[in-house]
Amino acid sequence: MSTPQIIPPGSTIGILGGGQLGRMTALAAARLGYRCLVYAPDEHSIAGDVAAGYVRGDYDDTDALARFARRVDVITYEFENVPEAAVVACLEHKPVRPGVTPIHVAQHRLREKQFFATLGIGTADYQPVRNEAELAAATALPGILKTCREGYDGKGQARVHDRASLEAAWERLGRRECILEALVDFRCEVSAIVARGLDGAMRCFPIGLNDHRDGILHTTTVPADLAAETLATAERFGLALAQGLDLVGLVALEMFVTQDGTVLANEMAPRPHNSGHWTIDACATSQFEQLVRAICGLPLGPVDVTAPSRMENLIGEEATDWLRYLADPSARLHLYGKASARPGRKMGHVTFVQPAASSRRSTT
Structure with a gap:
């Protein structure tokens, strides 16, 4: 078995995302002698403020992602809602760690729960609410109705107590693909x-x-x-x-x-x-x-x-x-x-x- 290649100090780490997690990663990397190059679509990046460089670009701009990837030795991401396609585009040029699978799982709450089950990791009872039929069949009440994508810090979710509040919450959440998780003790x-x-x-x-x-x-x-x-x-x-x-x-x-x-x-x-x-x-x-x-x-x-x-x-x-x-x-x-x-x-x-x-x- 070959020994994994070490990326030594003096190399450049690419970070997808320009927020505080990228900022603190760049500070830690600098202490170990690494340079960081931050990529994000925002005009200003607090991670870019402390990094060796900042590249402003959209996550769907494959040409800009390729140019960014060619300037670094390894790439990571500081938040899990970086589009999968952006990670795949970077992978064509440089290693991206943790890679595609972790964000594929983390970006979808139902997929995430199903993955936990394959590993023997327990969860609260849950049911998909993706259409009218699944809404009618849902019984995990009282519970929390959550959008399958893009919710964080309490966003994209609602506590529901009965069928009426469940139906109203699904309407408020835009009748999007959701997961209903039963309340736990x-x-x-x-x-x-x-x-x-x-x-x-x-x-x-x-x-x-x-x-x-x-x-x-x-x-x-x-x-x-x-x-x-x-x-x-x-x-x-x-x-x-x-x-x-x-x-x-x-x-x-x-x-x-x-x-x-x-x-x-x-x-x-x-x-x-x-x-x-x-x-x-x-x-x-x-x-x-x-x-x-x-x-x-x-x-x-x-x-x-x-x-x-x-x-x-x-x-x-x-x-x-x-x-x-x-x-x-x-x-x-x-x-x-x-x-x-x-x-x-x-x-x-x-x-x-x-x-x-x-x-x-x-x-x-």
């Missing part, structure tokens, strides 16, 4: 973030305990104060997903924990994840550095927790309180450089790190 949400390298080696970051507000992740706490068996199951599901996808890079798996300790997968994202931002300040290797290591064929880094922490998203105007966070010795502030705040927009995050117990130094 919810205790909490956790997430596993797994890295898998070119050689198949895998590392799972410690499981994060998540809390949401208005459909958006509010905090992630590590270590998670949950039973060892629950944490082990969450890690096992994350590792099974990375292996099943034959992924090179990162994948995050969000999971529900029920009152009786059952772990049920909710959704996946084949890229760095909001619930992994704590790793920048409180883990031996950040999720962003781990992504760079994985896609470049480097050894994966250790994932030991260096200090207990709680990551808090700064949404909208919350980021204007930056001076208070800077004055707090336990806070590690990260602002994303976005020009304007608006409700629901992630402007940054702050990680509160529990200081290590001070040690006495004797004098003689």
